[in-house]
């Protein structure tokens with residue numbers, strides 16, 4: 001099958017899954033943004049995905065994000081950094097990019113410094129380690145007061161919401177518990193800090209985005225489901 005045709009077929013299947021999940025919880029599917037995670041594929045394949053209609057793309061590494069962004073500069077794309085960010089890579093970030101994985105106070109401070117230096121405002125999400133998994137990055141739910149307090153002195157960062165990854169083990173039902181907990185945490189913070197814009201919830205990947213939508217996700221990060229069936233030589237990680 002031709003690459004473009006395969007991507008269209010995969011995209012249709014993903015959009016149908018989004019629509020079905022949204023219908024189950026009476027949400028408008030237009031409130032859910034599909035972020036195509038292109039970390040597995042080349043810029044050429046990412047271009048085909050954009051041509052098929054996905055205009056939000058996510059990458060886990062700043063250097064790869066910049067590389068694809070340059071290669072696809074002629075296309076209107078909203079870029080998302082979804083992976084753990086090392087402070088020494090901040091300089092590689094483009095000015096316009098939603099940062100999903102802000103996971104420490106040190107990173108917040110370093111991002112603020114760079115954004116102030118550039119004279120820009122970066123939109124950010126705070127990553128929460130909701131599953132309590134020791135291997136996962138993110139703020140501890142009980143300690144969210146720390147980054148929220150720190151953001152008072154970060155005028156060049158604009159908080160938009162929260163992000164999480166579900167526990168690796170336990171399948172969709174464990175994921176549902178994690179996503180539900182993130183939403184509750186967001187709702188609780190919104191009551192405590194009514195001035196904070198916390199509308200975005202970034203949660204759900206290929207295997208669990210339906211439960212994420214049912215639990216309130218507004219940004220879903222989908223990679224493998226979009227690139228299924230692609231010959232290996234096209235997938236250059």
Ligand SMILES: *Cc1c(COP(=O)(O)O)cnc(C)c1O
Nearest residue numbers: 037060082205206221222223224
């Ligand atoms: C790779 C990745 C995804 C996409 O995962 P799939 O299971 O391939 O859909 C989503 N979020 C993050 C943070 C990732 O690193």
